[in-house]
Amino acid sequence: MGHSAREEEWAVxxxxxIGGDAQAYHRFLSAVTPHLRAMACRRCxxxxxxxxxxxxVVQEVLLAIHLKRGTWDPARPIGPWLSTIVxxxxxxxxxxxxxxxxxxxxxxxxxxxxxxxxxxxxxxxVDRMLEQLKDPQKTIVRSISVEGTSVRETADRLKMxxxxxxxxxxxxLKVLAALYRSETSENR
Amino acid sequence: MKTDDLIHLLAQDAPVRSRIGxxxxxxxxxxxxxSGGLFFAMIGFRADIDTAMETVRFLFKFVVTIALxxxxxxxxxxxxRPGASLRLWGWMLxxxxxxxxxxxxxxxAVMPADSWSARMIGHNARFCLxxxxxxxxxxxxxxxxxLRQGAPERPGVAGAVAxxxxxxxxxxxxxxxxxxxxxxxxxxxxxxxIAIVTGIGYVxxxxxxxx
Numbered sequence: 001m002g003h004s005a006r007e008e009e010w011a012v013x014x015x016x017x018i019g020g021d022a023q024a025y026h027r028f029l030s031a032v033t034p035h036l037r038a039m040a041c042r043r044c045x046x047x048x049x050x051x052x053x054x055x056x057v058v059q060e061v062l063l064a065i066h067l068k069r070g071t072w073d074p075a076r077p078i079g080p081w082l083s084t085i086v087x088x089x090x091x092x093x094x095x096x097x098x099x100x101x102x103x104x105x106x107x108x109x110x111x112x113x114x115x116x117x118x119x120x121x122x123x124x125x126v127d128r129m130l131e132q133l134k135d136p137q138k139t140i141v142r143s144i145s146v147e148g149t150s151v152r153e154t155a156d157r158l159k160m161x162x163x164x165x166x167x168x169x170x171x172x173l174k175v176l177a178a179l180y181r182s183e184t185s186e187n188r
Numbered sequence: 189m190k191t192d193d194l195i196h197l198l199a200q201d202a203p204v205r206s207r208i209g210x211x212x213x214x215x216x217x218x219x220x221x222x223s224g225g226l227f228f229a230m231i232g233f234r235a236d237i238d239t240a241m242e243t244v245r246f247l248f249k250f251v252v253t254i255a256l257x258x259x260x261x262x263x264x265x266x267x268x269r270p271g272a273s274l275r276l277w278g279w280m281l282x283x284x285x286x287x288x289x290x291x292x293x294x295x296x297a298v299m300p301a302d303s304w305s306a307r308m309i310g311h312n313a314r315f316c317l318x319x320x321x322x323x324x325x326x327x328x329x330x331x332x333x334x335l336r337q338g339a340p341e342r343p344g345v346a347g348a349v350a351x352x353x354x355x356x357x358x359x360x361x362x363x364x365x366x367x368x369x370x371x372x373x374x375x376x377x378x379x380x381x382i383a384i385v386t387g388i389g390y391v392x393x394x395x396x397x398x399x
Contacts (some may be wrong), residue, residue: 021198023199031197064339064399068270070206071268079271082271084341125320146193
């Protein structure tokens, strides 16, 4: 991730995010994602994972960055922290996906064509995990992500306090990460 | 769910509620309190501690156990943080064994060879092997709980280091009760007890510290 001016900008956004600035955090995650995508696509081959799953890998890595951001010391540069966490999670995710793979060559070509639109496609992994969440976590996650509502609107709709929605959302994200992990061990 | 939707979702959970540094500081304090509480409730200091305090052998046990506790705790504080260098403190873990080996050489230089094996076997091996693991349970649980917020590259190794730190704390308490002060005794028995706890930490770390 080398470039220091870019890293400094990311660090500024992340510091604001830690303090609760959702917009700065949105900017940070949006800026990091294209790099994750490029890395995931490049590495799929190496681990024998289908390229069609690259975006699933990106989402899994984003979730890991999110849940582990408390391990970044804001006094230190963000680059080494970010690249270590990304490398570890990327490899973890790709290794698992590489295991159960034997794709005929025709499918590979289909996949390569489909890959162009991978961005726009709804990803299966996270939706499958989402199905396993209980209410109100499932409703909250779906309302905020797919329907794009804010925490306050979600709270009004579900007749919950904003604080309760925030706590439920945070728990839901932890459960999602645990679901990814448990699928890992099943495949081993 | 599209990736943009996921980013929107994560952004709604922006503020950080738990920092690993704070969690680990609490874990050290709680671990020492639990281990110490159990120690004083169960056995306490040895009866002749006042005279023992005047002997180099007794005091040097604490140099070794505290060196282990401090260096292993320092690694525990770093091992859950991606990108933090472990090299310096990894090497510092050798401080306790090097100090102990130095003491053993000194002991063998001043004591007649026919007394070595009696000093090494001692009288309290059973207690050493049971009490150090027992006193380690509290601190190990605290460290593992705090490290769950971390992102260790190798979860098993992180668990093992947590076990090392926990047994360093436990061994420090135990050493103030044990009447075997020869470095030869410490060299034979303490590492066995510490290895048990470290092994348990490794197994638990592999299960509990994955992320």
